[in-house]
Amino acid sequence: MKKLSIAKLAKTVKLKREEKGLTQEDLSKLTGINRIMIGRIERQNFIPSILQFESLANILDFEITDMFIEKEENNSFIALRSETLSEYEKEGVEKLFTMMLALRQQILLRSKSENESFNCS
Numbered sequence: 821m822k823k824l825s826i827a828k829l830a831k832t833v834k835l836k837r838e839e840k841g842l843t844q845e846d847l848s849k850l851t852g853i854n855r856i857m858i859g860r861i862e863r864q865n866f867i868p869s870i871l872q873f874e875s876l877a878n879i880l881d882f883e884i885t886d887m888f889i890e891k892e893e894n895n896s897f898i899a900l901r902s903e904t905l906s907e908y909e910k911e912g913v914e915k916l917f918t919m920m921l922a923l924r925q926q927i928l929l930r931s932k933s934e935n936e937s938f939n940c941s
Contacts, residue, residue, distance in 0.1 A: 828889065833876060
């Protein structure tokens with residue numbers, strides 16, 4: 821699945837604008853996109869509309885399709901990656917990990933204690 825990379829878009833817009841010797845204000849006048857929005861695009865704080873995207877690509881001479889990257893669809897271990905979990909679910913996963921670590925610690929301590937008891941006998 822292809823996904824728009826706002827990082828790639830931001831980097832491309834800034835690089836191409838600077839290569840052409842344009843200020844954000846110049847680019848604003850050429851594209852009709854507000855200068856503040858251009859700054860936000862370059863800082864990865866704004867995703868342009870399709871029309872704005874096309875205008876940027878035409879003026880700055882880049883391929884729109886180059887701004888898309890392949891995104892893997894991998895839902896395995898989604899709880900471990902904390903993606904698409906609600907805050908409540910994240911808290912539950914965190915508690916589960918804490919309990920697992922505490923249990924592991926108890927097992928290690930018990931094993932160590934049993935080994936010491938066995939060696940003393």
